[in-house]
Amino acid sequence: MSISAPFDAIEVLDAAPRARWLAVIVDFSRRRPLGAIGAVVVVLMLLVAVSATVISPYDPLTVDFAAMLAPPNAAHWLGTDAYGRDVLSRIIYGSRTALIVGFGAALFGASAGAVLGVGSAYFGGRIDLVLQRFMDIFISFPLIILALAMVAILGNTLPNLITAITIPMIPRCALVIRSSALSVREMPYVDAARAAGFSHARIILRHMLPNVMAPYLIMLTAFLGQAILLEASLSFLGLGVQEPTAAWGLMLSGAAVEFAETAPWMGLFPGLAISLAVFAFNLFGDSLRDALDPKLRTL
Amino acid sequence: MWQFILKRFLLMIPTLLGVAAIIFLLLRVIPGDVVEAKYMSGEGQGMSNQVMAEERAKLGLDKPVWQQFGLWVWRLLHLDLGVSMWTGSPITEEIKLRFALSLQVALMATVIATVLAIPLGIIAALKQDTWVDYAVRIFSIAGLAMPSFWLGILMILSFLIIFKWVPPMVYTPFWVDPWQNMVQLIWPALAVGYRYSAVATRMTRSSMLEVLREDYIRTARAKGLWLKLILVRHALKNAMLPVVTVIGLEFAFLLGGLVVTEQVFNLNGLGLLFVQAIARRDYTLTQALVLLVASVFIFVNFVMDIMYAWLDPRIRHG
Numbered sequence A: 001m002s003i004s005a006p007f008d009a010i011e012v013l014d015a016a017p018r019a020r021w022l023a024v025i026v027d028f029s030r031r032r033p034l035g036a037i038g039a040v041v042v043v044l045m046l047l048v049a050v051s052a053t054v055i056s057p058y059d060p061l062t063v064d065f066a067a068m069l070a071p072p073n074a075a076h077w078l079g080t081d082a083y084g085r086d087v088l089s090r091i092i093y094g095s096r097t098a099l100i101v102g103f104g105a106a107l108f109g110a111s112a113g114a115v116l117g118v119g120s121a122y123f124g125g126r127i128d129l130v131l132q133r134f135m136d137i138f139i140s141f142p143l144i145i146l147a148l149a150m151v152a153i154l155g156n157t158l159p160n161l162i163t164a165i166t167i168p169m170i171p172r173c174a175l176v177i178r179s180s181a182l183s184v185r186e187m188p189y190v191d192a193a194r195a196a197g198f199s200h201a202r203i204i205l206r207h208m209l210p211n212v213m214a215p216y217l218i219m220l221t222a223f224l225g226q227a228i229l230l231e232a233s234l235s236f237l238g239l240g241v242q243e244p245t246a247a248w249g250l251m252l253s254g255a256a257v258e259f260a261e262t263a264p265w266m267g268l269f270p271g272l273a274i275s276l277a278v279f280a281f282n283l284f285g286d287s288l289r290d291a292l293d294p295k296l297r298t299l
Numbered sequence B: 001m002w003q004f005i006l007k008r009f010l011l012m013i014p015t016l017l018g019v020a021a022i023i024f025l026l027l028r029v030i031p032g033d034v035v036e037a038k039y040m041s042g043e044g045q046g047m048s049n050q051v052m053a054e055e056r057a058k059l060g061l062d063k064p065v066w067q068q069f070g071l072w073v074w075r076l077l078h079l080d081l082g083v084s085m086w087t088g089s090p091i092t093e094e095i096k097l098r099f100a101l102s103l104q105v106a107l108m109a110t111v112i113a114t115v116l117a118i119p120l121g122i123i124a125a126l127k128q129d130t131w132v133d134y135a136v137r138i139f140s141i142a143g144l145a146m147p148s149f150w151l152g153i154l155m156i157l158s159f160l161i162i163f164k165w166v167p168p169m170v171y172t173p174f175w176v177d178p179w180q181n182m183v184q185l186i187w188p189a190l191a192v193g194y195r196y197s198a199v200a201t202r203m204t205r206s207s208m209l210e211v212l213r214e215d216y217i218r219t220a221r222a223k224g225l226w227l228k229l230i231l232v233r234h235a236l237k238n239a240m241l242p243v244v245t246v247i248g249l250e251f252a253f254l255l256g257g258l259v260v261t262e263q264v265f266n267l268n269g270l271g272l273l274f275v276q277a278i279a280r281r282d283y284t285l286t287q288a289l290v291l292l293v294a295s296v297f298i299f300v301n302f303v304m305d306i307m308y309a310w311l312d313p314r315i316r317h318g
Helices: A009-013 A016-033 A033-050 A085-125 A125-139 A142-154 A158-185 A188-195 A200-236 A249-252 A264-293 B004-028 B034-038 B049-059 B063-076 B091-126 B131-145 B148-163 B178-212 B216-222 B227-257 B259-264 B271-280 B283-311 B311-315
Strands: none
Touching: A009 A142, A016 A033, A016 A264, A033 A085, A033 A158, A033 A264, A033 B131, A033 B283, A085 A125, A085 A158, A085 A200, A085 A249, A085 A264, A085 B049, A125 A158, A142 A158, A142 A200, A142 B004, A142 B227, A142 B259, A158 A200, A158 B311, A188 A200, A188 B271, A200 B259, A249 A264, A249 B148, A249 B259, A249 B271, A264 B131, B004 B063, B004 B283, B034 B049, B063 B283, B091 B178, B091 B227, B091 B271, B091 B283, B131 B178, B148 B178, B148 B259, B178 B227, B178 B259, B216 B227, B227 B283, B259 B271, B271 B283
């Protein structure tokens, strides 16, 4: 499968380090135009989130009853909500919530899953068996149901929300990484490390984890979009981020449906923002998977 | 083969037991209980502690946790789900009507997804890296990206603005008025069916691509076999297994995972029941619901594993 890999490491190894990165990026976008588009949108979104204070035209929390439910116009490009808050500004600030939860949950989930998966493959035997059963059990819960239960237990602050979304992701990632790690364990360099008397932790962290980087990255990008969707769903149900914080799912809940007829922009634009974000992450993640390991199936 | 089936069947028991134990514990970790939830919601605030303790005793909540768990599992083994802690009526009664609704939506969504996904996935695989493939991939990635509940909102919005019409919001059972029933349920089924079809399309495409590269396909082509015959007889047959798996698993999740879409379409299904049950700390009902959904999932997994093993002897001897 490495024959058709889009950026062959060997090809570009001789170049200077900086040129090498550039070459990788150019090569990736030439062979995977869809992935490149996704990556550009992701970068744009990150920029928007970082510079939210500068670029958003209004404060996302300022209530302005004079401009209540205003349709899109020159002053409020995407209209205002039932409290006269600017929808565009709330979408811009909402990208912060979405990205923090998305990156937070995906990073923790994929990393914890990777450590569990590699550990399970490395130790094998009874430990592997027990861990596998645990994963089976947790996977049998629908994602949203487990997240709902976790939110109910932890309460809905932002860090708790991230934890609640992370937990159902861990076993899904661990399963995939374990199967990759099983073949890594048989590699001579792992035997060598063991013969050299390195500790288990060192072998797992220094020798095995770097070699399951490809499935790790793939799972990470696949979870990013899912985490954003899950956060939106929870916030929509009123179990995620709380008013008045700006969050896309929250903007869609309650008022958006209530005022569907009089103010359709309230239901339209936040949903577009969610879709675009998840779309971009999936586009990029898909191409990354095709590039790194086409046999691996994510969602 | 029988040995494999038996082994695989027995493996379902600890998984189910694990699910039961975890949901049981999770619920008891959530702050508050059903008695508190009931009396906080207005029905006689400021209840004395003594009355609350009596209520708890009635529900058996005063016993040690391990005893409660043992009792619950013991009843489960006798196929007795018990009564809802909130309403006091049998859980089978609570679930029955809602289950019919959720099952119908899930089945309709499955039909929509399958009809869309399989042809699209095959075409995309055959025309890999052409504009057809790109279009299908964009269509399916968009399906994964759009939250179904937002799709539902969009549907209601556009009906309202264009036709000045809203889908009926009151549930009519199929056997009472099939037309009315379909007019209501086709929209949620479409909203979740799109996402569902996206998952299945992607699986069909990648699985087809993999099979098309196999040696036996090349052999078939080399001996000059008709392309259509190769596709139907050799490629499709081998490529469908992972697709059927993913359709089965998604179906299991649809049964209980429609939480948000049900809210949008005002459907009183299992998802809504679950959210209510958690909010009310109705332990028995929540446990029953989770166990129901998880059993369907575990059972689908079991059937799939057997199918794989039946088709590929390497698995059952491995």
